[in-house]
Amino acid sequence: MGTVTSLPSGLGGPGPERIAAAAQAAAPVYDFRRPTTLAREHARILELAFETFARQWGTQLTAKIRVMCQVGFVSVQMQAYDDYVAGLPALTTMVLCEPEGTEARAVIQFPASEALSWVCRMLGSPAPGTLPERAFTRIEATLIRSLMNEALEDLHYSLGTLLPRRLQVSSIAHQSQFAQAADKSQLLITAWFTVRVGERSASASVALPAELLLEQLGENREPEPGGNSEALLAASLGTVPVDVQLATAPSAVRPQAILDLAVGDILPLGHRVHQPFDLLAGNHRVGTAAAGSRSGRAAAVIVTTQES
Template identity: 35%
Template sequence: MTRPENGPVPGGAGTPAAGGRRRGAPRTYDFRRPTKLSREHVRVLQIAQEAFARQATTVLTTLLRTGARMELLSIEQQSYDDYVASLPNPYFLTTFTLEPLNGKGLLAYPLDIAMATVDHMLGGSGSSDQPDRPMTAMEVTITGQLLSRLLEEFAAAFAHITELQPVRDGLEYNPALAQAAAGSDTVMVASFELSVGDRDGQATLVLPFSSFATSLNNATSPHLSEAAQRKRQRAAELVATRLELVPVDVSIRFSPLEVSSSDLLSLAVGDVLLLRHPRDSPLEVTTNDVTFAYAIASNHRRRLAAAIVPTPYAAKDSA
C-alpha cells in the first residue's frame, strides 16, 4: 500500500537526511511491521549518525592519506531479513558487540572499497582493479586498524544516547551469513554515501532497535525541573501507598484434586470425594491461583481461622 509522503516519516522507506525524496512521492508502508521509530527517535539518531559521519571522514582521510568522505543519506527501520536481501554478494561486512547493551551492530560497504582502503594503507593509489575475494590474514589485520578507529568514533558519537564499548566480532563477505540479528528483528539502518579516492559506494550501519529502545526514549524525554521531578516522585509514592491498600481475595484450600471427566459428570448427591490431603500437611494460602503461604486450621474468638505456618520443605524443594 502506498500513501503520499508529507515530510520524512520513519519506518519502511526511511527518513531522508541529506537530499532525499521529492515531496509528495509515494512510499511503501508495511502494515505488518508498524513503525517503532518516532520522529523524535529519528532526530536523535540523525544527530549521532551525522557526528559519526564527520568523524569517520576525518579518520579515513588521515589513515588512508587520500580524499575521503562519508555523508549520511537516510535512517530506515527494516526487518533484518529485508536489509540482508538488499545487499549484493559478495560485500564487506563486519559485526561488532554493543557492550553493555545486548545484540550486535553491523557495518557494511562495498568489497572493492574495502580492498582499496588496504591498498591506500600500504602506500598504493587504490585506483587499480581490486580483487573480488575474501581478505587474506594480513589484509584483515590492516583493515582491523581502520575498523577499530571507526568503532571508537561510533561510540563517541552515540555517547549522548548511551555509553557503548563496541568490539569487533567478525568479518563476512556473504550477507546471508552475517548473523547480526534474527531475521524478523527490527533494525535501524543508517545509509551513508562513502567516497575513498576515486571510488564511490554506499555504506550502512545497522543497529538493533530493541537494544536502543530504552536509551532512545530517555534521550527524547524532556528534561524535568527539580520541582517537576519532586512532584513526579511524590505521585509515584502515593500510587505505591494506595496499591498497598487495595483489597485482595485470599483463599485457604486443600491440595487440588484430580478426577476423570466421567467421574465428575456422574457425581450425585451423597457421593463422597476423597481429598487425599495428608492430615499433617498444611493448607495452601492462595490469591489468584498463586500460593504464597501455608496455614493450619484454627479458631479465633469462636470463628474458624487459619494460622500461618512455615513453608513445608517439600514445597521449598519444588518451588
C-alpha cells in the same frame, strides 16, 4: 434508453489496469504486524548523531589512508534484519560487532573492493582502477579490523549516551545472505552513508540493534497515569519563572507634556502617597504591596492578594 459504452484505455484517460499498476508502484509495502517506523523526534536525534559520525569517520579515514576522504550521511530508518540484508549486494563486507552484555550484533557494511583500495593506500600503493569482491587475506583483515575499531570509537563518541554498551569487532563476513548477524525479524536501526575516497565513491551502512538505542530514546518509557494530570500540570507551572513588578496606578498625560519634558521637571502621578502599589506577575495584577526593604535591598510587603 441509450446504452453506455466504456472507452478504450488509450482514450479518455488511463484504464483501470494502469491506475492499479501505478498505485501499486507508488505505494510502499508496509507490514502492520511489524511496525518499523521511528518517531519524528527520535529520527531527528539519530540524524544529528549519525551526521557527526560521518564527519568523524571521514576524518579518521583521511588520516589512516592519507587520501582526502569524505563521508556523507544519507538516511536513517528502522527495519527488520531480513529487509536490511535484502537491500545489500550478495558479495560485500559485513563487519560484525558484539555489544557488551548482549547477544545482539551490530554491522558495519561496505564493498570489499573499496576496503581493498583502502588497504592498498595504507601500504603506500595507489589503488588499481578495479578490484574484485573477494575475502580478505590475514594481513588485509588485520588492517580492516584496525580501521573498524577506530570507526567504532567514532561511533561511540557520536552517539554518546544513546549507545551505552561498548562495541568490539568479532568477525568479518563477505556474503550478506549467510552472515547471520541477527534473527530475520529482529529490528535494526540502519544508517546509510556515501564514502568518497579520492575519485572513488561507494555506499556504506551501519546497522545497530534497535534494543540498544530505543531505551535511551524513550521508546520504552511507560506513560504517566492520566488521573493526576492536573496536579502534574500545576507542579510544572509552579516552577516557571515570571517577572514580578510593583507599579503605580496609570496616569493620563498629553503627548505635548512628554515632548516638553526636561531635567528637573516634576510629572504628577494619579497614585496617592499612602496607596499600596499594584503587584504584577507577568503583567497581570495579582494583588497590592507596599514598598519596603530587607537586608539592604528593596522589597515588597504584600498587603492584599486577588485571584483572576
